[in-house]
Amino acid sequence: MNWPFDTVLVANRGEIAVRILRTVQALGLKGAVVYHAADAKSPAVALADQALPITGDTPVAAYLDGAQIIAAAREAGAGAIHPGYGFLSENADFARAVEAAGIAFVGPKPDQIELMGDKVRARAFVEQAGFPVAPSAIEDDDPASFVERARQVPFPILIKPAAGGGGKGMRVVRDPAMLEGEIERARSEGQRYFGDGRLYVERYIENPRHIEVQVMGDTHGNVVHVFERECSVQRRFQKIIEETPSPALDEPLRRKICDTAAGIARSIGYRNAGTVEFIFGQGGEFYFLETNTRLQVEHPVTEQITGIDLVEVQLKVAAGEALPFEQDDIQSRGHAIEFRIYAEDAAAGFTPTTGPVLMLRAPQGEGLRLDAGIREGQAVTAAFDPMLAKLVVTGADRAEARARADSALRDMVLLGCQTNIGFLRRVLNHPAFAAGEVHTGFLDANPELAAEPELSPATRERLLAVAAAMTKPLRDIADTVPDLHSAMGDWRN
Amino acid sequence: MQHAFKIRDVEHAVGLSRSPDGYRLHLGERCLEFRLQPGEQGDLVLQCGGTVDHLRVAVDGDDVWIHLDGETHCLRFEHALQRLAELNEAAGADVIKAAMPGSLVSLGVAAGDSVHKGQTLLVMESMKMETTIVAPRDGVVAEVRLAPGQTFDKDAVLLSLEPVAGE
Numbered sequence: 001m002n003w004p005f006d007t008v009l010v011a012n013r014g015e016i017a018v019r020i021l022r023t024v025q026a027l028g029l030k031g032a033v034v035y036h037a038a039d040a041k042s043p044a045v046a047l048a049d050q051a052l053p054i055t056g057d058t059p060v061a062a063y064l065d066g067a068q069i070i071a072a073a074r075e076a077g078a079g080a081i082h083p084g085y086g087f088l089s090e091n092a093d094f095a096r097a098v099e100a101a102g103i104a105f106v107g108p109k110p111d112q113i114e115l116m117g118d119k120v121r122a123r124a125f126v127e128q129a130g131f132p133v134a135p136s137a138i139e140d141d142d143p144a145s146f147v148e149r150a151r152q153v154p155f156p157i158l159i160k161p162a163a164g165g166g167g168k169g170m171r172v173v174r175d176p177a178m179l180e181g182e183i184e185r186a187r188s189e190g191q192r193y194f195g196d197g198r199l200y201v202e203r204y205i206e207n208p209r210h211i212e213v214q215v216m217g218d219t220h221g222n223v224v225h226v227f228e229r230e231c232s233v234q235r236r237f238q239k240i241i242e243e244t245p246s247p248a249l250d251e252p253l254r255r256k257i258c259d260t261a262a263g264i265a266r267s268i269g270y271r272n273a274g275t276v277e278f279i280f281g282q283g284g285e286f287y288f289l290e291t292n293t294r295l296q297v298e299h300p301v302t303e304q305i306t307g308i309d310l311v312e313v314q315l316k317v318a319a320g321e322a323l324p325f326e327q328d329d330i331q332s333r334g335h336a337i338e339f340r341i342y343a344e345d346a347a348a349g350f351t352p353t354t355g356p357v358l359m360l361r362a363p364q365g366e367g368l369r370l371d372a373g374i375r376e377g378q379a380v381t382a383a384f385d386p387m388l389a390k391l392v393v394t395g396a397d398r399a400e401a402r403a404r405a406d407s408a409l410r411d412m413v414l415l416g417c418q419t420n421i422g423f424l425r426r427v428l429n430h431p432a433f434a435a436g437e438v439h440t441g442f443l444d445a446n447p448e449l450a451a452e453p454e455l456s457p458a459t460r461e462r463l464l465a466v467a468a469a470m471t472k473p474l475r476d477i478a479d480t481v482p483d484l485h486s487a488m489g490d491w492r493n
Numbered sequence: 494m495q496h497a498f499k500i501r502d503v504e505h506a507v508g509l510s511r512s513p514d515g516y517r518l519h520l521g522e523r524c525l526e527f528r529l530q531p532g533e534q535g536d537l538v539l540q541c542g543g544t545v546d547h548l549r550v551a552v553d554g555d556d557v558w559i560h561l562d563g564e565t566h567c568l569r570f571e572h573a574l575q576r577l578a579e580l581n582e583a584a585g586a587d588v589i590k591a592a593m594p595g596s597l598v599s600l601g602v603a604a605g606d607s608v609h610k611g612q613t614l615l616v617m618e619s620m621k622m623e624t625t626i627v628a629p630r631d632g633v634v635a636e637v638r639l640a641p642g643q644t645f646d647k648d649a650v651l652l653s654l655e656p657v658a659g660e
Contacts, residue, residue, distance in 0.1 A: 358551035410563030415551040464507050465518040465527045467498050467557040467568040474509040
């Protein structure tokens, strides 16, 4: 095809910068990347056709400096900017500034980012368009009738501070008789934490699953879904294992949730890649949660089962092309699971770890894809998000994907910095995960998974033997008398 | 001389000697023969007690990283001086002894001083490494036997605390 641009600037770092550059280059385009000095040795910088340094008070601040990034794009002669995920990817002002500079923003229209970024507005929009949102009552709508309206929401309900976040000040109410007292307590907590006592309530979904749907739209009015992803295994509200298809859905339910997502995207005239997230109850009911207006971390599982390169489609849409497929052309085959490899200590409450990457060996085998943003010799620092790589495992079915994942996690070697690889393998082999019966509270309900398993005496001895032989002071002492020992050994034998 | 490694904050004292075709690991009374050789794919092959393991190893200063049986472990080599400091701390001992020959770099206290647990008592040097010795418990310094610059032998008493009253 004839591209309206020949260079794409990636305004990101780590594994996603590498992943985007690969597709850019495979399409015959040139890939440029911005980088902070802390990333000078990163694989993305090595891979890019052009790497442009950016600066900031902190490394993260550099990647958030839109003006500097647009200047870098001009310098590189880039006609498009791909923001990746995180950083500026959902910043409507940045998207606007990029387009004002005559550069294509590889993402949705700025007003779509804005609408979906405002959770209350997004929820109202989705509800108005006729799609399911969790039953709720918002105090601000009419403070005088709030308690009465809250009582109409099916119990159990969740009281949330309007200004809240991170689970603070939230209260579950199961008994309508307790409602007024709990509202008062939630109000005083909201006042204390956020200086704002306004509340809203919504139906509380017990042990919900997180199921999301990939959508894709173009500038010609076409919108499709690219199936769902289940992301229920989370720690500290962050996904760590994602898979597709969701083990929770049968075919009719799968079609229903995917069509709902596509309908929501269509009602906004959505452009480019996005993800519609749902909260999914154990009875099969699901409600709109939010829309992420960017490429997701977990997009590779979708690519693995559909054979679609989502970044390629993103670039084509940004170039003004129509989607290269219609809904019925998109078929899903097999099962894919993604594991996020983090530099963290699971046993110590998932606290981030740092260290040099002394050795990195990707597992080998069928159905394996490793999207890594690190390489040997690089240091893992506290400056950035601790996600190091994503291991994506594909099989003909879920059982095959799980079996391949078990070998792959066993064979993956990353030395020099503690990671969660062993923890991921324990989760993979937990009976509930094996049965596909997980919910967003699964890890909290099974804290033993985070603990390091006991070392067997035989393993401990083997470790000590290797460590002793690899430690110079010990080896030096042992080696000063080798002949005597050898002689004694020979003599005794 | 005994050395030690820490695995997940637990100390394990070990000794190493040569055997006719490899090494012996000494763990207290236990003695384990093993061979460690380069494998074909950049790995190491450990033969020990009839089993053969392929492992990956990387050394970073005092840290030995080992990937064995699908699990990654980090073993930290504990220097003898550091061990002494920690042992004294743990034991709440009355006397501070030298783990190996060395010299006194500086003194932070004098006889008769009241000290609190964790307070620096002295800095010593051995094998070109400086180690800070801190008070193992609250107490009063009974005696300081050395002046800065003086050398000492292994097991020399460097400093003592007044015994705890009532014991």
